[in-house]
Amino acid sequence: xxxxxxxxxxxxxxxxxxxxxxxxxxxxxQKPKLWSPQSPDLYQVRSEVLDNGNAVDVEQTRIGIRRIxxxxxxxxxxxxKTFLRGVNRHQEYPYIGNAVPDDAQYRDACKIKQAxxxxxxxxxxxxxxxxxxxxDELGLVVMDSILGWQYFSKDPGFAELKYQxxxxxxxxxxxxxxxxLWEVSPNESSMPKAFVQQANxxxxxxxxxxxxxxxxxxxxxxxxxQARQHGGCLAVTNHPCLVSEYGDxxxxxxxxxxxxxKWKDLQPGERSSRQLRGDGEVRLLQxxxxxxxxxxxxxxxxxxxxxxxxxxxxxRGYAPDLESSGVMDIFxxxxxxxxxxxxxxxxxxxxxxTPSGPVVFIANYWTHDSPLEVRVFSNCEEVALTLxxxxxxxxxxxxxxxxxxxxxxxxxxxxxxxxxxxLRATGFIGGRDVARQERRTPGRVTDLAVRFDLGGKPFxxxxxxxxxxxxxxxxxxxTIVPTAxxxxxxxxxxxxxxxxxxxxxxxxxxxxxxLESDTPKPPCAVYAISLVQxxxxxxxxxxxxxxxxTKVPDxxxxxxxxxxxxxxxxxxxxxxIRNAPQVRAAILVQGHVIxxxxxxxxxxxxxxxxxxxxxxxxx
Numbered sequence: 001x002x003x004x005x006x007x008x009x010x011x012x013x014x015x016x017x018x019x020x021x022x023x024x025x026x027x028x029x030q031k032p033k034l035w036s037p038q039s040p041d042l043y044q045v046r047s048e049v050l051d052n053g054n055a056v057d058v059e060q061t062r063i064g065i066r067r068i069x070x071x072x073x074x075x076x077x078x079x080x081k082t083f084l085r086g087v088n089r090h091q092e093y094p095y096i097g098n099a100v101p102d103d104a105q106y107r108d109a110c111k112i113k114q115a116x117x118x119x120x121x122x123x124x125x126x127x128x129x130x131x132x133x134x135x136d137e138l139g140l141v142v143m144d145s146i147l148g149w150q151y152f153s154k155d156p157g158f159a160e161l162k163y164q165x166x167x168x169x170x171x172x173x174x175x176x177x178x179x180x181l182w183e184v185s186p187n188e189s190s191m192p193k194a195f196v197q198q199a200n201x202x203x204x205x206x207x208x209x210x211x212x213x214x215x216x217x218x219x220x221x222x223x224x225x226q227a228r229q230h231g232g233c234l235a236v237t238n239h240p241c242l243v244s245e246y247g248d249x250x251x252x253x254x255x256x257x258x259x260x261x262k263w264k265d266l267q268p269g270e271r272s273s274r275q276l277r278g279d280g281e282v283r284l285l286q287x288x289x290x291x292x293x294x295x296x297x298x299x300x301x302x303x304x305x306x307x308x309x310x311x312x313x314x315x316r317g318y319a320p321d322l323e324s325s326g327v328m329d330i331f332x333x334x335x336x337x338x339x340x341x342x343x344x345x346x347x348x349x350x351x352x353x354t355p356s357g358p359v360v361f362i363a364n365y366w367t368h369d370s371p372l373e374v375r376v377f378s379n380c381e382e383v384a385l386t387l388x389x390x391x392x393x394x395x396x397x398x399x400x401x402x403x404x405x406x407x408x409x410x411x412x413x414x415x416x417x418x419x420x421x422x423l424r425a426t427g428f429i430g431g432r433d434v435a436r437q438e439r440r441t442p443g444r445v446t447d448l449a450v451r452f453d454l455g456g457k458p459f460x461x462x463x464x465x466x467x468x469x470x471x472x473x474x475x476x477x478x479t480i481v482p483t484a485x486x487x488x489x490x491x492x493x494x495x496x497x498x499x500x501x502x503x504x505x506x507x508x509x510x511x512x513x514x515l516e517s518d519t520p521k522p523p524c525a526v527y528a529i530s531l532v533q534x535x536x537x538x539x540x541x542x543x544x545x546x547x548x549x550t551k552v553p554d555x556x557x558x559x560x561x562x563x564x565x566x567x568x569x570x571x572x573x574x575x576x577i578r579n580a581p582q583v584r585a586a587i588l589v590q591g592h593v594i595x596x597x598x599x600x601x602x603x604x605x606x607x608x609x610x611x612x613x614x615x616x617x618x619x
Contacts, residue, residue: 035064040139064177084305086119102130107455109134135178148186196220243306278507299405331512358435380427443475448541459547471528487603491595495522
């Protein structure tokens with residue numbers, strides 16, 4: 001345990017039975033390490049109640065020391081003016097809903113930080129304290145919100161309930177240095193002025209001093225917040241303001257941005273930001289362009305922060321489909337727009353003391369059907385693009401109307417024709433080659449590879465955990481084949497279990513399932529198998545991996561072609577099977593079937609409404 005850096009002892013207090021008393025103490029700390037998004041330094045405060053010199057009650061509270069100021073001129077933290085690039089987040093996993101384990105909460109926060117964001121607006125319900133703990137550790141600034149949206153009752157009891165929620169939320173979360181804003185009114189709800197005033201007053205009672213800032217979309221709070229489709233901060237000049245949501249509804253409803261009346265070549269679905277990861281390059285590029293344009297517009301206003309809607313695709317509950325405007329999909333796999341936002345962080349900007357580094361990403365699969373206009377997201381000063389080692393162009397960032405205020409505009413290259421092979425983007429800073437990325441034309445599917453989304457936390461280090469398991473369909477050069485859409489069957493052994501639809505169709509070449517454990521550090525492995533039809537032959541692809549790094553037991557693949565279940569006595573797969581209208585295959589470990597596949601089985605898609613429903617996966 002670290003040595004104490006400061007301490008304070010109060011004068012003796014006499015407390016009658018059943019009574020309570022507030023005791024104020026001051027602790028003076030010389031040259032404290034200050035908490036900020038770049039340096040999230042934390043301290044532990046140990047509070048002890050002593051009786052005759054003996055500790056009869058002890059509580060540990062983790063805090064961060066920082067000073068914030070928000071006014072019409074912007075946001076300052078520790079005296080430094082900062083624009084907060086942010087995102088909205090729903091606390092939800094597929095299949096298990098809000099029952100997200102603590103380490104999974106950390107992984108979600110880590111992804112938000114890695115994606116280039118320093119601020120997250122929480123959705124309208126108290127989210128897990130574990131997520132706020134992660135924000136404290138990672139340097140993510142938070143807007144904390146009470147329950148409710150698009151509803152307010154005239155019943156006086158409703159307002160009283162909301163006042164109670166304000167007190168409970170602030171009392172629970174006020175020691176988190178990450179929380180800088182309190183949304184103490186229901187979102188997008190018409191409320192009496194008296195309610196807004198009282199909720200604001202309660203917040204300042206519960207968080208005394210000059211470091212409490214409330215926010216809401218009606219006059220009366222310390223900070224005005226509004227979605228871009230309602231105007232954002234465009235007309236706000238004399239009051240602190242942030243853009244609470246942007247990038248989704250204005251494009252879905254076609255009421256803002258991109259001169260949409262001129263989009264004669266795009267169908268309504270193509271104009272939207274609601275694009276699944278498997279919807280293809282054109283639609284994923286459109287989503288990224290929507291976000292880019294909207295973010296660029298926000299930077300022209302008085303907003304000191306903005307938050308794109310939304311970080312992860314999510315199940316809405318009141319509708320049978322996924323809301324798919326996420327920067328990442330519901331299985332936490334990145335879309336092209338993830339790389340746009342990641343490129344907005346400077347290469348030398350320090351995160352927890354370490355430079356975030358240069359970014360180069362080619363937003364193109366480079367197939368015969370890919371756009372010949374190749375967009376590269378990068379935080380470098382220049383990018384050179386080559387095709388099969390031939391220089392296409394070395395250029396500086398775009399200067400279109402979509403990039404006038406961006407930290408780092410994308411780079412757009414126009415090619416005259418498609419030629420299979422390798423695109424390479426090389427980023428330069430100060431004339432030096434600092435980053436590279438390649439995009440190879442994918443071939444036929446010949447391999448399967450299993451990996452896990454550990455995201456900064458080892459699997460099952462605590463009693464309960466859940467991680468995503470991905471199975472990538474690859475060509476002979478280990479390139480994911482983005483057009484591959486085929487069933488993948490999963491299985492597991494030992495003490496962990498799978499949750500999700502099994503089989504499930506791959507999306508953009510990757511299939512996903514959830515691995516759960518109620519046992520710390522279980523020895524376990526996940527197995528995946530897929531049947532690939534290639535002209536007149538069937539390939540049986542398989543892979544296995546362990547999320548804990550333990551050795552995966554050897555396995556064999558048996559198969560049948562007559563419709564019967566494969567077993568230890570069935571033929572062992574050694575080479576492609578020719579002219580078989582039906583193939584069934586199984587992965588066997590020590591003679592036991594762990595995962596099985598059937599060429600005639602149907603499979604759910606990640607975009608099906610079925611992902612709304614919790615379902616234990618079976619082999």
